[in-house]
Amino acid sequence: MPTESGSCSTSRQAKQKRKSHSLSIRRTNSSEQERTGLPRDMLEGQDSKLPSSVRSTLLELFGQIEREFENLYIENLELRREIDTLNERLAAEGQAIDGAELSKGQLKTKASHSTSQLSQKLKTTYKASTSKIVSSFKTTTSRAVCQLVKEYIGHRDGIWDVSVARTQPVVLGTASADHTALLWSIETGRSLVKYTGHVGSASGDQTAHIWRYAVQLPTPQPVADTSVSGEEEVECSDKDEPDLDGDASSDCPTIRVPLTSLKSHQGVVIAADWLVGGKQAVTASWDRTANLYDVETSELVHSLTGHDQELTHCCTHPTQRLVVTSSRDTTFRLWDFRDPSIHSVNVFQGHTDTVTSAVFTVGDNVVSGSDDRTVKVWDLKNMRSPIATIRTDSAINRINVCVGQKIIALPHDNRQVRLFDMSGVRLARLPRSSRQGHRRMVCCSAWSEDHPICNLFTCGFDRQAIGWNINIPALLQEK
CATH class of the missing domain: 2.130.10.10 (YVTN repeat-like/Quinoprotein amine dehydrogenase)
Known part of the structure; x- marks a missing residue:
């Protein structure tokens, strides 16, 4: 493109991608409305004082929040399983190294350290997801x-x-x-x-x-x-x-x-x-x-x-x-x-x-x-x-x-x-x-x-x- 009173012109061949030619507005079904916990009349809008665009935005945001916490719940279960597996492995390693069972205090110390690391990972995940949700709310207040x-x-x-x-x-x-x-x-x-x-x-x-x-x-x-x-x-x-x-x-x-x-x-x-x-x-x-x-x-x-x-x-x-x-x-x-x-x-x-x-x-x-x-x-x-x-x-x-x-x-x-x-x-x-x-x-x-x-x-x-x-x-x- 032109600069310094000159111009470099280039372009490229088309991507081999299939393109959609119409756009549909996302709609929220009644079950999703019930899961949000909001009154049905507020969501359906017959007696609501909220504009339809605001209602749609709220439904979308609450749906997003629910999906985020469902994912976090699943990840939390996975982390707990990792903790259990790690505790079992530590117990087995303790027997192999010492030729006898580790004392309960030693095993507890190692398990606590590993649990602390996994807990920190879980906290970081929750913090990142919460920040994402808060950012979504920010975009609706000032545009x-x-x-x-x-x-x-x-x-x-x-x-x-x-x-x-x-x-x-x-x-x-x-x-x-x-x-x-x-x-x-x-x-x-x-x-x-x-x-x-x-x-x-x-x-x-x-x-x-x-x-x-x-x-x-x-x-x-x-x-x-x-x-x-x-x-x-x-x-x-x-x-x-x-x-x-x-x-x-x-x-x-x-x-x-x-x-x-x-x-x-x-x-x-x-x-x-x-x-x-x-x-x-x-x-x-x-x-x-x-x-x-x-x-x-x-x-x-x-x-x-x-x-x-x-x-x-x-x-x-x-x-x-x-x-x-x-x-x-x-x-x-x-x-x-x-x-x-x-x-x-x-x-x-x-x-x-x-x-x-x-x-x-x-x-x-x-x-x-x-x-x-x-x-x-x-x-x-x-x-x-x-x-x-x-x-x-x-x-x-x-x-x-x-x-x-x-x-x-x-x-x-x-x-x-x-x-x-x-x-x-x-x-x-x-x-x-x-x-x-x-x-x-x-x-x-x-x-x-x-x-x-x-x-x-x-x-x-x-x-x-x-x-x-x-x-x-x-x-x-x-x-």
Whole structure:
């Protein structure tokens, strides 16, 4: 995507996943209502003063609490069985070592020590589960306000990547499986420039292109207020989908020849990013390597090898010469180019499935997302274990972090986009209904912290990008 008045355009071939085309609202049956202990008339709502959305939320939360305690009860039984087994083993070992039975005092001491360790494990489990339940209640008291501002429609196939220019003029960029990249006016939603230089689906031509653009931004039009709470969701299906067959980009200027073509990969180029300073670029490929190029000469500076399977993403640090690459081998790697003579590599194994993206934040944090349905926050000073783990109900695609407010935007396979803070507390879910939101898998998210109208952009298989205005209350930010 464009930075420093240039642009790297890449995208990828479609995942071979079966997608659901409709969304059903979860309903709670009467037996579940009875288990909550709440009055039936309150839950069924005929005489209740509670809004239906609040009742549904309460039912869901009480159901979650019940499931948590059922799981804890089962785990407690397992731990008690472990204690009994350990006590029996200690008694047997005591006879084998001493040739006679251990004294009751010695056996009691060993058993008490083991029991203490297991009890501590049980306490930790209860604490973690309780924190999860409390976090669920927190999200219902204060919600972020998420307003859909603009839809960017013009691509003829799914949009794989979205980015915002880091320099003036501030424009939106999208890369699509229709072999094109488009630049958009954020305010008006009009396409400004189309790039058609690639000859393969996604970057199946095994190259990354750098091209220069010059745009004149149109006069912005007033934006209608369509603000919706970040937790609202309404059932929708394919018949609600707008007609996206028209080519809204047909009347904009077209660039067909790149300024520079980077050619060293032996497989699909799936991602690209600029190193700080704009003189070098890094690309990630399905050939299991990442390449560092000199932009002015198009020469390959370094080939970064070590991943065992295809790469899925690459990202550079905003202020330092650091690169992080993610892969289908369930790992992500940190590459350090701050010292020209040293290119240290650290491998991080925190996920159980494909790492779809890993991104830097300001400071010493890296955030990684995976098909294992988790997002993890890491401290670069101590990467042995994550400092926070976010568990979700769907695979996670290319995440992005709002540096100023420290908010992570999670695009999902199940068409949802969720917002979390760096400690793992959910702040909002972007609204989806028959009138707004994504209708296919959401592939990527990108923050634009300095833009006064849109500060978050998402794109997906529904061939559109969406601009959002996210307002996080001060109360939530303090938490």
